[in-house]
Amino acid sequence: MGFSIYDFSDFINNIHAFLSETFSPVAGNIIGMVIVAACFLGFIALLGLSLVYIERKVCALFQQRLGPMRVGKWGTAQTVADIIKLIFKEPLMTKDSDKFLFNLAPFIVMIAPVMAISLIPFSKGLQAVDFDIGIFYIVAVSSIGVTGILLAGWSSNNKYSLIGAMRSGAQIVSYELSVILSLLTIVVLSGSLQLSVIVESQREGWWIFRGHIPAIIAFIIFIVASTAESNRGPFDMAEAESELTAGFHTEYSGIKFAYFFLAEYVNMFIIAAVGATIFFGGWMPLHIGNIEFFNNAMDLIPPVIWFFMKVSAIIFLLMWFKWTFPRLRIDQMLTLEWKYLLPLNIMNILLMSIVVLTDFHF
Amino acid sequence: MLSSIKKYFSDIYNGVKSLFTGMKVTGHYVTHPSEIITQQYPENRDTLKMFERFRGEVVLIHDENNEHKCTGCSACELACPNGTIEIISDKAIDEETGKPKKIIDTFVYHLQMCTFCNLCILACPTDAIKMAQTYEHSVFDRSELTKVLNKPGSKIMQGIK
C-alpha cells in the first residue's frame, strides 16, 4: 500500500484508487467519505476523553494536587467513567423551555468543531479537505458555535442562561475580528489562504521565527483572542461559574451537557491546531535555513509527532492561562478587544506589510 | 497626545508583565511536583495518625480486667450542652461496708448529637472518660451512632469513689 509515517499522500491515494477500482468511482468516493467521517468521529471522541483527562491532571499540577487517581492507573479511566455516568443520567428539561431549540442547541455547538477539524493538516498528505480558502473557511465555520450557545441560553428559560448566552454573543462576535486579523498577518507573509501551502511555505523555518516581531505580536493576539472565542478562562464569561452558576448550560444535564463539554475541548484542539499550523509550521519539522545536517536530523522525527507536539504545547499554554488568571468583566473584555487588540492588530498588519514589502524577514 | 500614546503602550507593557508574574508562580508548581500536598486518604489509613488531643468520640476507659472508673455521678451528663450522654444508674450494695451505693447500668452516648466540645471530659471527677482519636464515624443506620460505652460485664475499679 506504500505506507510511510513520513508521507501519507501515497497511502491515501492508493486507498482511493483501490476503492474506485473495487466499486464505481462515485461509490468509491462516498465510501471514502464515510471512512473519513468515521475516523474523525472516533478521533473527536478520543480527543474529548484525553483532553478532559489532561486538563484535570494539568490543573492539578498547577494547584499542587494529584488530580484523578482512583479509576485505573493514575486515574486514566476517570473520563471514561464520567462519560458512562453522563450517558446514564436523566436528561432534564425546564418546564417552559423551548423543547425543539433546547434539544437542537447541543448539536449546533458540536457541528462547528466537526466541520472545522476536516481542514486540519495532521501530517503530509493527511488532510481530509484542502480548500484554497482554508483559513477563511475555518474562521467562518467556527463562528457557528455561537448560534448554539445563544439558542441554549434562550431556550433554557433560565435568566442566568440568558445572561450567559448574551455575554457569549457579544464576546464571540467581537473577538472573531482579532482572530481573523491575526491570522491574516501570517497570510500576508505566506501569500496563501490554503493550509497545505502555508505549511509548505514554512520549509525553511516557521513563520513565528521568520516573521520575527510582527509574527510574535500576531501570535500573542491570536492566543488571547482565540481563548476568548472558545469561551475558556480567563474569558469564560458565558459560563462564569461564580457569577452565573454555569451560564448557558445551567439547565443541561446528561449527554446534552456532555456535548457542550466535548465541544469546548474540541474547539480548544482546533485553536491549537490552527495556531500550530499558521505560526509553527504545522507538521513541518524545525528547519533552520539551509543547514543540511540539522534539517535532516529534525526530519527523522515523523511529521505527525511534530504536529501533536506543537498542538500540545499550545494547549498547555491555554490551560496555563485558565488556571492562573482571574476572569475579566464583560465590559473590560470588550474594552480589551476594541481598544487594545484590534488597533494593535491593524498596526501589526501594516507593520507586517512593510516587512514583506522591504523583504525584512528571514 | 504623545503622553497618552506613551501611557497606552506602557499600560499594555505593565499589564502583560503582571500576567507573566502570575504565570511564573503557577509555573513554578508545575515544575516542582515534589511540593504536591495531596494526601490520598483511604490508602494512607495505616500511616494516618491523629494528634493526641484530637476529639473523635467519647470513650469510657477500661483496663485489662474489664474495670472502669465511672461512679455514675452524672457530672458529664450535666456538663453536656446537647444531652449527648445519658447515664442509667442502678443501686447496689457495697461489699465492704454493706451500704447501698450507686453503680452505672448503661452509659449511653449519642454520637449523632455530640459537638465534641470536651466539657464532659473536664467535668469528670475520676477521669473515667476520654476523647478517642477515631475519625471514621459514618454508618448506614443512624441508630448505630447511639453507643453503650461500658463494656458488658465490666465493673467499677476498686477504691474509686
Next chain:
Amino acid sequence: MEEVAQNIETQEYFINMGPQHPSTHGVLRLMLTLDGEIIKKVEPHLGFIHRSIEKMCEKDSYQQVVHLTDRMDYLGCHINNEAVCLTVEKGLELEVPERVKVIRTIISELTRLSSHQLWWGVMGMDLGAITTFLYGFRDREMITDIFEETCGARLTMNYNVPGGLMFDIHPNFQNRTKQFLEHFKKKLPEYDELLTGNVIFTERTKGIGYLSKEDAISYGVTGPSGRASGFSCDVRKKNPYSAYDRVDFKEILFMEGDCFARYQARIAEMWESMKIIEQLIDNIPEGEYKAKTKAVIKLPPGEYYQRVETPRGELGVYIISDNKKNPYRVKFRSPGFSNLSALDKMARGFKIADLVAIMSTLDLVIPDIDR
C-alpha cells in the same frame, strides 16, 4: 438613536441569587433587580441558616455558651469563644493569668491569619482564579494543624473556658508556630504576585463598590472592610483586651473605600498579625493556664458587654444576668450582619460580576449573619 431607545418598552430584570449559588458563600439569598447587567437594587434575605443560637444560650450554663459561639463565625471561632469568656470574666471580676492572655492573643491572631487566608483563596475563586483557592487552603492547613495539636479540633476548637483555657498549650506549639511563620513569610509575597499585581485583578477591583467613610460609620461596617474606608475601628487598638496592649502593631487604614482597598487591608493585616505573633511567641510567661473558678458560674445580676475584633469586624457580646447559672439574655452584635447591610449601597450601579467581587471583599460568613 436615543429616541428609539426611549420608545422601546423595557422591563426590569429580576434575579434570585441564592440561596444555592456558588458565590454567596452559603445560604444567603439576594434578590437582584437588574437593568441588563447593571444592578439597580440588592435585597438580602436572611434566615436560611438561623439556629437561634442566642435563645439556645439562655438554657445553657456559661461554660456551655462558649461552644455554641464556635458555630457562628466558624472561621474566627477562637475569637468568638474569647469574647464570651471575656464577658463572663468581666462579670465575675476575675483576673486571668498573664499566660492565658498571651496564649489567647497568639491563637486569636492565628485564627485571623487562617480566616484571611481562606478569604484570599475564595476571593480569587470568586473572580475566576480557582488556583488561588488551593494555595490559600495549603497555607491554612498548617494553622489548622497547630490548632488540632493544641486545641483538639481543626475548626470548632472550643479552647476557651471562662477563667482561662481548657488545657495548656502543647509542647510543640511554639515550634510549629515558628515553622508556620517562616513558611508563610515566603508564601505571602506569592499572593501578591498572583492577584494583587495582576492587571485583570486590579481592573476588576479598583473603583468598584465604593463605600465612603460616613456610610461605613452609619452602616456600622467594621473590621478590614470599614478600615478600608478610613473608619478607624480596630477594637484591638481602641479598647485593648487580652495582651494587645503590650504588642506593637499598626492599625491598617486605607482611604479609597473600594474593593481593592478592602483587599489590601486584609493582606496588610496578615503581615501585622504575623508581627504580633512574632513578638509574643517567645515570651509566653510561665504560670497557670486557668484561673480558679467555681464549677457552677453565676454572674452577679446586671448587664455585661465586651467587644472584640474578629477577622470580619467588631463582635459584641451582651449578657444580662439574673444571678442564675444560665444567662437571662444573650445578644451577639455580629460583624457580618452590619457589613451585609451596606451591600445595597455599595453594589448599586455596578454589574453582576462586581457584586460578586464586593461580596467577597466584605468576607461574608452566613452563619455569622443569621446565628
